[in-house]
Amino acid sequence: MNFTAPESLIFWTSIIFFVFFLLMRKFAWKPILGAVKGREESINNALASAESARREIQNLTADNERILQEARMERDSLLKEARDMREKMIADSKADAQAEGARMIAQAKTAIESEKNAAMAELKSHVSTLSLSIAEKLLKEELSNKEAQTKLVEKMLGAVKLN
Template sequence: MQLTSPESLIFWTTIIFVVFFILLRKFAWKPILGAVQSREESINNALASAESARLEMQNLTASNERILQEARVERDALLKEAREMREKMIADSKEEAQLQGERMIAQAKTAIAAEKNAAMAELKTQVSTLSLNIAEKLLKDELSNKEAQTKLVENMLGDVKLN
């Protein structure tokens, strides 16, 4: 048999291939399959981990939304309370200003009445003083003349008799 014939070449190639395949199966196939399997497991673990992370992110997002909603509700409540407090303060201030204005008006009216009464009293005093001065001057003029005195006395007596 010739070593270089095509059949012998096929024969030896097949034998070498089978031996090579057996050696590969015994020494390389298990580690390669193990590596592929561990790679597959790590990919599956990574996918599971990613899914877990996605779910956790969804939960965190939902939790954040809930916290934001609670914060909005609390903010709205605080704003409402502040508005009510401001309106109450404004109403109280208006009421206080109204009361103080009414008190000031009452005090002013009282002061005006007192000033008016004082002015009226002073005016009466001045009018009476002036009237007495005028009467005194008139009486002096009338009583300086004896004839006028007699006539005045007669007039007064006539008035008394009539009354």
């Protein structure tokens, strides 16, 4: 066998490649395939983890939305309760103020009535005192004179008979 340079190069390259292939198959092929399979498994695991994380994020988002909704409902409930309480307090205050006003008005009317009665009693007392004083002065003046006394008695008797 007489090989020329390019043919000999192809021959030796083929033999070296075949020996290298056998060595690789015997010693390196299984570890390389194991590494590739391990890499494939780790990629599949990462994809499964990513999908699981995506689902968990969706669940957390839904839970957060539900919690937010519940918080809004509770806030609205508290605000409504506070508004109702405020309105009740205002209504109670108005009712108390009206009752107090009515009580004060009744007290004022009672005080005015008693003051009025006291003033009327005092006025009657003054009028009766004045009347008695005037009557006394008139009687003294009329009774000091004998002839006037007689006229007065006859006049009173005439008035009594007429009735």
